[in-house]
Amino acid sequence: MLxxxxxxxxxxxxxxxxxxxxxxxxxxxHAIMGPNGSGKSTLASVLAGREEYEVTNGTVSFQGKDxxxxxxxxxxxxxxxxxxxxxxxxxxVSNMNFLKAAVGEIRKHKGLEPLTAKDFLKLVxxxxxxxxLDGQLAxxxxxxxxxxxxxxxxxxxxxxxxxxxxxxxxxxxxxxxIDALRIVANGxxxxxxxxxxxxxxxxxxxxxxxxxxxxxxxLYKGRIVKSGTKELALELEERGYDWIKDEVExxxx
Amino acid sequence: xxxxxxxxxxxxxxxxxxxxxxxDIETDxxxxxxxxxxxxxxxxxxxxxxxxxxxRLEAFAIWKNMREPEWAHVTYKKPDFQAISYYAAPxxxxxxxxxxxxxxxxxxxxxxxxxxLEEQKRLHNVAVDFVMDSVSxxxxxxEKLAELGIIFCSMSEAVREHSDLVRKYLGTVVxxxxxxxxxxxSAVFTDGSFCYIPKGVKCPMELSTYFRINEGGTGQFERTxxxxxxGSVVSYLEGCTAPQRDENQLHAAVVELIAHTDAEIKYSxxxxxxxxxxxxxxxxxxxxxxxxxxxxxxxxxxxxQVETGSAITWKYPSCILKGDYxxxxxxxxxVTNNMQQADTGTKMVHIGxxxxxxxxxxxxxxxxxxxxxxxxxxxxxxxxNARNFSQCDSLLMSDRCGAHTFPYIEVKNKTSKVEHExxxxxxxxxxIFYCLQRxxxxxxxxxxxxxxYAKEVLNKLPMEFAVEAQKLLAISLExxxx
Numbered sequence: 001m002l003x004x005x006x007x008x009x010x011x012x013x014x015x016x017x018x019x020x021x022x023x024x025x026x027x028x029x030h031a032i033m034g035p036n037g038s039g040k041s042t043l044a045s046v047l048a049g050r051e052e053y054e055v056t057n058g059t060v061s062f063q064g065k066d067x068x069x070x071x072x073x074x075x076x077x078x079x080x081x082x083x084x085x086x087x088x089x090x091x092x093v094s095n096m097n098f099l100k101a102a103v104g105e106i107r108k109h110k111g112l113e114p115l116t117a118k119d120f121l122k123l124v125x126x127x128x129x130x131x132x133l134d135g136q137l138a139x140x141x142x143x144x145x146x147x148x149x150x151x152x153x154x155x156x157x158x159x160x161x162x163x164x165x166x167x168x169x170x171x172x173x174x175x176x177x178i179d180a181l182r183i184v185a186n187g188x189x190x191x192x193x194x195x196x197x198x199x200x201x202x203x204x205x206x207x208x209x210x211x212x213x214x215x216x217x218x219l220y221k222g223r224i225v226k227s228g229t230k231e232l233a234l235e236l237e238e239r240g241y242d243w244i245k246d247e248v249e250x251x252x253x
Numbered sequence: 254x255x256x257x258x259x260x261x262x263x264x265x266x267x268x269x270x271x272x273x274x275x276x277d278i279e280t281d282x283x284x285x286x287x288x289x290x291x292x293x294x295x296x297x298x299x300x301x302x303x304x305x306x307x308x309r310l311e312a313f314a315i316w317k318n319m320r321e322p323e324w325a326h327v328t329y330k331k332p333d334f335q336a337i338s339y340y341a342a343p344x345x346x347x348x349x350x351x352x353x354x355x356x357x358x359x360x361x362x363x364x365x366x367x368x369x370l371e372e373q374k375r376l377h378n379v380a381v382d383f384v385m386d387s388v389s390x391x392x393x394x395x396e397k398l399a400e401l402g403i404i405f406c407s408m409s410e411a412v413r414e415h416s417d418l419v420r421k422y423l424g425t426v427v428x429x430x431x432x433x434x435x436x437x438x439s440a441v442f443t444d445g446s447f448c449y450i451p452k453g454v455k456c457p458m459e460l461s462t463y464f465r466i467n468e469g470g471t472g473q474f475e476r477t478x479x480x481x482x483x484g485s486v487v488s489y490l491e492g493c494t495a496p497q498r499d500e501n502q503l504h505a506a507v508v509e510l511i512a513h514t515d516a517e518i519k520y521s522x523x524x525x526x527x528x529x530x531x532x533x534x535x536x537x538x539x540x541x542x543x544x545x546x547x548x549x550x551x552x553x554x555x556x557x558q559v560e561t562g563s564a565i566t567w568k569y570p571s572c573i574l575k576g577d578y579x580x581x582x583x584x585x586x587x588v589t590n591n592m593q594q595a596d597t598g599t600k601m602v603h604i605g606x607x608x609x610x611x612x613x614x615x616x617x618x619x620x621x622x623x624x625x626x627x628x629x630x631x632x633x634x635x636x637x638n639a640r641n642f643s644q645c646d647s648l649l650m651s652d653r654c655g656a657h658t659f660p661y662i663e664v665k666n667k668t669s670k671v672e673h674e675x676x677x678x679x680x681x682x683x684x685i686f687y688c689l690q691r692x693x694x695x696x697x698x699x700x701x702x703x704x705x706y707a708k709e710v711l712n713k714l715p716m717e718f719a720v721e722a723q724k725l726l727a728i729s730l731e732x733x734x735x
Contacts, residue, residue, distance in 0.1 A: 048690050072689040081690075088687045092705030101701065102691040109692070141705065158691065 001026045001197045002067075002166055007058035008222075009046045016042040018222035019058070024166070027194040031208055031233060032201045034219035035241040040201045041085060043219070044170040047199075048082040049075050063165065076102075077109035079165030083155040083172050090142040095154070096124070098142050099161050106162055127160035131187040149180035156187040167191075168199045173207040185210030205237035218244055283340035289313065292440055295340050299409050299443070302416050312429040312439030319433045325596040326625040326657055327565050332503045332538065339441045339474070398458075402451040405460055408476050411447030418449060422480055426509040426546045426573070434505040435542045442476035442507070450485035450516075459715050461490045475506035481516035483549065488519040490718055502527075504563075506541045514549025514576065519557070521714050522570075523722050525729070526562035531620075533592030536564025543570035547579035547605075555582040556599065557713040559722045561729040564593060569627065571600035574608035574636075581610040584710040586722075588729045589622030589654070598628035598659075603636035603669070612643040615707045619650035619730055625657040632669040639669040647677040648706055650699075650730065700727035 002024040009017040016039045024030050034040050046053050047060065049072030060067040067075060090098065103123075104114050115123065124138055131153040143151050152172055159167055169188070173181055188198070188211050200211055208216070208230060216233045218226040220241070225248050226232065236244075283294055292313055296306040321331055398405050404415060411419050429439040450456055481487050504526070510518050520543075529536025539562075545554035556570040572581025583599035601610035610630065618624035630641045647656035658675050680702060688698030704711065704723050711719050 048686075050686060072686065073692055073694050076690050076692040084687065084690075088681065088683045090684055090687070090702055090705055092708035093701050098688075098691070098701065101693055101697060105692040105694075105697075162691065 001028075001063060002199070003059075003061045005059045007043075007046070007060060008056045009042060009053050010056055011042070011053050015056075016053075016222050017046065017058075020219070020223055022199075022217065022224060024197045024199060026197055027192075028215065029192065029198040029200060029211065029213045031211075031213035031216045031230075032199060032219055032224075033203070033205075033216060033233060033236060035245070036203070038219045039222040040203075040219055041170055042222075044082055044085075044168050044199075044201055047075075047080065047168055048072060073105075074109075076162075077106050079163075081159050081162055081164035081167045083152075083159060083167065083169045085170040085172075085174060087143050087146075087151040087155055089144045089146075091144050093142050095138045095140060095142050099124070099158060102158070103161060123161065128157055130160050130190050131156045132183050133157050148175040149177065149183075152176060152180065152184055153187070156184055156191075160187065160191055165195070166197045166199070168201065170201050171203060172200070173202055173204060181207065182210060205233045208233045220244060220248055283338050285338045286335045287313075287337070287339060287441065291339055295441060295443060298340065299412070301412055304416075304420060305412060308424070308429075309440050312436050313441075315429050316433065316436035316440055319436055321433050325567050325627070326623065326659070327567065327594040327596050329538065329565050329594070334437075337503060340443055398456070401454050401457070403454060403456055404447065404449040406447055408442070408445040408447050408478065411478075415447070415449070418480070419447065419478065422478055422509065422511055423476075424509075426511060426544045427507050427542050432542060434540045435507050438474045438476060438505050438507045438542070442474040445475040445477040445506070445508075446479075446491075447477070448479040448487065448489060450481045450487045452482045453484045454482075455485065456487040459488050459490055461492070473502070473504045473506070475504075475508075477506065477508040479508075479510045479518055479520065481510075481512045481518045481552075483513045484515040485513075486517045488521070488715060490521045490523070490715060492523045492525075492718070492721075502536075503538045504540070506543075508541070508543040508570075510543075510545035510554055512545065512547050512549065512552035512554050512579075515551050516549065517553040517555075518545065519555045520545070520570070521718065522556075522558040522560070523714075523718055523725065524558070524560045524562050524566075525725050527564075528562050528591065528593050528729075529564040531591050533564065536593070537562065539563035539566045539568060541566075541568040543568065544573065544600075545571065545581070546573045547576050547581060547608075549579070550576040550605070551578045552576050553580040553582075555580075555584070555713070557584045557710065558586070558597075559707075559710070559714070559725065560585070560587040560595060560597060561725050563595075566593075566595040566597055568597045569599055571602070571629075572610065573602045573604065574610065574639075575604045576608075577605040578607045578609075579605055580608070583610075583612045583614070583628075584713045585614045586617070586707040586710045586726070587615070587624060587626075588617045588726060589619065589624045590650075590729055591620040591622060593620075593622040595623070596625040596627055598626045600629040601631070601641060602629075603632045603639040603641070606635065606637045607639070608636055609640045610642075612641070612645070613709055614643075614645045615710055616645070616647040616656055617650065617703060617707070617726075617730070618647070618654035618656050621651075621653045623655045623657070625659060627659040627661075629661040629663070630671055630673075631662075632664045632666050632671065634665045636666050637668045639666060641669075641671045643671075643673045645673075645675045646706070647675075648703070649677065649679045696727070699730055703727070703730060 004020060004022040007017050007020040032040055055068055100120060107114060128138055133153050143154060172184060213230055216228050216230060217224045226244055283291060289310060292309050296309060427435050429436050448460055479489055510520060512518050526537040547554050554572050560566055570583060574581050581601050587595045587597050589595045599612055612628060614626045616624040616626055626645045632639045645658050649656055656677055660673055662671055664671055684702050685698045703726050711722055714722055
């Protein structure tokens with residue numbers, strides 16, 4: 001599904017990713033954890049194709065294709081979805097129109113006929129229920145005036161509508177209370193399937209109680225320095241990140 | 254109102270100015286230059302009554318003593334008024350019994366503009382008065398409207414058939430002395446639309462005029478007069494396109510609206526005249542005076558404009574709120590790209606008691622363009638409890654364009670209330686990236702964001718034209734982010 005090899009990236013002159021490698025197979029859920037400033041969000045941005053980041057080395061293959069060679073919108077149409085840490089507001093553009101255009105482009109890319117208005121509405125109804133999103137929200141402008149929790153639920157709703165192959169969740173848990181967290185996690189779990197993979201970026205173990213990962217990786221200084229199963233997340237919760245830092249530094253020394 | 258993504262894409266792929274074609278019809282064109290003889294020629298050609306010729310000549314005398322205004326935030330090479338031909342009419346000028354008799358070339362022009370009259374009739378229930386250069390060629394729906402006593406015809410015809418009405422109202426809202434271009438227009442106007450809605454009549458359809466400048470090197474001086482008598486209601490739309498030409502073309506129109514007691518006029522404009530090329534060569538100079546008079550109590554005048562074309566736009570559709578409880582509204586989207594310049598806004602003059610005005614202006618600047626909002630809110634002494642709300646937003650699409658706001662507020666009555674809000678923002682790279690990440694391309698993203706930004710105004714347009722206006726915004730801003 002996704003194969004990242006020795007990825008190095010910088011923004012302006014600051015090196016952030018320094019040789020990151022990761023293999024994600026279909027149906028797997030990988031959690032990426034790490035202290036602040038370790039490069040978690042950069043990884044999400046580079047995968048999604050933000051132009052401010054310059055990839056200086058390494059390869060990323062997505063479903064056998066060179067991901068780094070594709071413009072951002074083609075990555076999206078090929079099935080890569082990013083749930084943003086800070087979803088932006090687009091005043092005056094209704095969620096429905098926005099999604100209709102997005103679904104239309106993605107279907108076109110796949111060679112599918114556009115959905116009829118009726119089928120589209122049916123899909124909206126079905127998918128918005130997944131994240132307990134009020135029908136009214138679908139008619140409001142994209143994220144405008146949404147609470148933090150509503151924005152994150154809207155991200156998962158969009159993900160459900162666009163049916164990606166690979167979803168990258170960038171700190172989807174940040175700013176959520178426990179109820180919202182549960183709703184978002186339930187939405188994600190409902191979308192888990194043998195041919196859909198997830199990369200869940202989070203600072204806290206809490207989210208992983210709800211979205212149980214197959215693998216947990218620790219990102220530090222732009223590299224994955226430790227990988228394990230969900231028990232690793234629990235250990236991090238208990239011991240913090242310092243012992244990992246110490247381990248890395250002692251190896252270097 | 255949603256546009257269909259595919260349609261929009263199709264439109265966007267046609268990169269050149271879409272309406273850049275020239276219709277090949279023989280035209281009857283006056284020699285270049287302006288003097289009393291030319292004015293006499295225009296008046297004679299149009300078989301006008303003596304009073305109008307006198308009126309024109311007086312205007313010409315006024316104009317000769319006026320100077321071109323220089324206060325607007327625009328720079329351009331002043332037109333040579335002696336190099337312009339002031340009259341161009343399609344030669345085959347006989348009265349038509351039906352639209353089928355129209356010159357086939359002219360029909361083609363209309364088809365390219367997307368206003369096939371039959372289509373309009375059948376689909377939109379819109380009456381179209383098509384103005385090509387200076388002479389109104391055909392007016393549809395006239396009979397249907399006549400049954401209700403509504404007069405909707407070309408200004409030339411109105412001058413001949415309804416001389417008293419024209420004489421009573423012409424120049425009452427925009428006097429000949431008003432400004433340089435209004436005086437010039439009064440001297441040489443060739444055609445335009447005339448509309449009269451009798452007492453208590455609600456006009457059952459949108460009245461629409463398509464203006465089009467066709468002949469190279471001609472100025473177009475439209476004169477439009479809309480009168481809504483007591484308790485009547487009318488919605489009027491003008492759409493403008495001009496073919497691509499290298500020399501600048503002058504357009505100096507005057508539009509006067511009069512709303513009597515309890516009457517309501519809604520006037521909508523979609524303007525996409527040729528803006529010139531990327532380097533600012535060519536394009537239309539659009540120097541227009543538009544003003545409405547809310548003469549009677551509880552009358553209402555509402556201006557909605559979507560301005561995407563012209564090299565230079567200088568235009569302030571205004572409302573004189575004379576009647577008590579009268580209402581003035583101004584909703585505007587002005588887009589400038591490349592080297593375009595726009596200085597546009599409104600004036601709301603509160604005279605009557607309890608008068609109310611609303612101004613919503615959305616400027617969008619791209620490329621190296623300059624986009625200015627200039628507005629006056631004036632509350633006179635007697636305008637007790639007058640209310641105004643103004644909101645002026647600017648959206649910047651590049652680092653090289655300019656957005657400017659010049660609000661003037663004069664308040665002479667203590668019981669009045671005036672509110673002004675203004676924002677300036679740059680189109681967010683975050684917003685564009687968000688759209689890209691959902692599978693939209695950059696053009697779609699910009700179109701969506703800009704249309705969302707302008708939605709408050711677009712929603713005020715009659716339904717059929719809102720879709721067209723949305724597409725226009727997208728086309729005008731092609732490749733404009735940077």
